[in-house]
Amino acid sequence: MPLHAAPDDTCAQTCPPLEITVIGAGYVGLVTGACLAYIGHHVTCVDSNGAKIAELLNGAIPIYEPHLVELIALARQRGGIEFTTDPADSVKRSDVVFIAVGTPPLATGASDLRFVEAAARQIGSAMDASRRRVIVNKSTVPIGSGNLVGMLVRDGATHDPEIQFAVASNPEFLREGSAISDSLFPDRIVVGADDPETHAIMELLYRPILDQSFIAPPFLERPAGLNPVPLVKTTLPSAEMVKYAANAFLAMKISFANEIANICERVGAEVADVTLGIGLDSRIGGRFLSAGIGWGGSCFGKDLQSLTHTAAEYGCKSLLLDATQEVNRRQRQLIIQKLQERLKILKGRTIGLLGLAFKPETDDLRDAPSLTIAKRLQEMGARVRAYDPVAMDACKREYPELAIHYCNSVEELADNADALVLVTEWADFQELSFPALASRMRGSVIVDGRNAFNADDVRSAGFDYCGIGRGTQRVAVVRRIRSEASRETGPDVVSRPAAKSAGG
Ligand SMILES: NC(=O)c1ccc[n+]([C@@H]2O[C@H](COP(=O)([O-])OP(=O)(O)OC[C@H]3O[C@@H](n4cnc5c(N)ncnc54)[C@H](O)[C@@H]3O)[C@@H](O)[C@H]2O)c1
Incomplete structure (x- = not known):
């Protein structure tokens, strides 16, 4: 597991930073990527929209979200954050790959999973057998999509039958406008997975947030009396259901x-x-x-x-x-x-x-x-x-x-x-x-x-x-x-x- 220096973060000794790819640099992907880099991980944000990535590479952000520009600047100095349109290299070196693409509604009311499916295939085709990876559904996806993503990653990875991965569900509860605070100081984190090893990686990933052991960014005060953040560990379908039931x-x-x-x-x-x-x-x-x-x-x-x-x-x-x-x-x-x-x-x-x-x-x-x-x-x-x-x-x-x-x-x-x-x-x-x-x-x-x-x-x-x-x-x-x-x-x-x- 690669280690990255996380300056002035006391947590770095106890929580080894992970290598992370976030696919989809929209409201959720960008905030998630910036927060994970802020707490010390090394993050690559991937978006198929070249104009968005060009803006990000120029130091601007394509959405309006208070303090996101400042957070990304801090994230660069801490774990490090990069932007690209091509997921291949970063997926290869990543321990954890987030899918944070849109899931808009179809006319039938069902979720349009085109973007999730494309991302899963791209991840599969970029993977090799050098390590076991966790593919995390952060997009809001219908119950059972964890299985679907697993199948499509495998479909995309026909070049290497030895690849090893697990799928986790980690629904997002951030609210636009207070997205950074919601991500760094959440009410809870929910993770669904089928095996203890995957749960352990996700726990490691979120450890600084669970323990609130990171230094709050200067523009955001840690809410008074915030206790360690509860982690809800459950199965894939239960985690997927939590998001829908909450909304x-x-x-x-x-x-x-x-x-x-x-x-x-x-x-x-x-x-x-x-x-x-x-x-x-x-x-x-x-x-x-x-x-x-x-x-x-x-x-x-x-x-x-x-x-x-x-x-x-x-x-x-x-x-x-x-x-x-x-x-x-x-x-x-x-x-x-x-x-x-x-x-x-x-x-x-x-x-x-x-x-x-x-x-x-x-x-x-x-x-x-x-x-x-x-x-x-x-x-x-x-x-x-x-x-x-x-x-x-x-x-x-x-x-x-x-x-x-x-x-x-x-x-x-x-x-x-x-x-x-x-x-x-x-x-x-x-x-x-x-x-x-x-x-x-x-x-x-x-x-x-x-x-x-x-x-x-x-x-x-x-x-x-x-x-x-x-x-x-x-x-x-x-x-x-x-x-x-x-x-x-x-x-x-x-x-x-x-x-x-x-x-x-
Ligand atoms: N926005 C919110 O407040 C919020 C809160 C909780 C959960 N969610 C869920 O999170 C997911 C993402 O929502 P969002 O608001 O961030 O969407 P968004 O539309 O802002 O961002 C999605 C991004 O994914 C990119 N993308 C699509 N396919 C891609 C691919 N194959 N490779 C790389 N990039 C790709 C798009 O170009 C876009 O920039 C949705 O499922 C949504 O329901 C959103």
């Missing part, structure tokens, strides 16, 4: 909050208070209980569809998964309904979207609610404008068919608009001056799709404010009760958390 549960929590929000709206209750009230129950937990437009992103939708598809292959009808997805579809349509209720006619109206990315701190637009809403508004004859601090270039590039007018500022977005819709709760949007915006607009409607604005402030600027599941006429009453209660009971009264967009 299904998170998506279900949000859809549950949205279901409750829609009832709240009718009965005059305030959903944020209701979810606060239930989330403080430690059996429930308050995270992922924010009502709003619903979830989006590259993972939740496709993973739920894929799990539903797998269940159907085995004759199971997954009622809860179906409902979770249906509620989410309805939330996007709800925005259109709210605009219709207020503006009546959408034809000829100008609607400004505040935000495009599926959540703040990313430029990722995959399955973003903004896309569905923009398309629907255009079908109904409205003109759509948008402003997003980060994701506009990606939107122009990837969705040219959406004839969105992109604005350079929120002020430009507001000019003569009939309504504004908060789609992504970027921190910048918390600083908006509502009176200034109101003076630029033709209409006065604000649909707060993330329940992120203070309804009273927005209304007092003359807007017709409309959130999701907010007992609209009662906000002032709720605030009065709250402030009276806090005077009486002090710190026992907990304030509502701000809404968060979610998805994965």
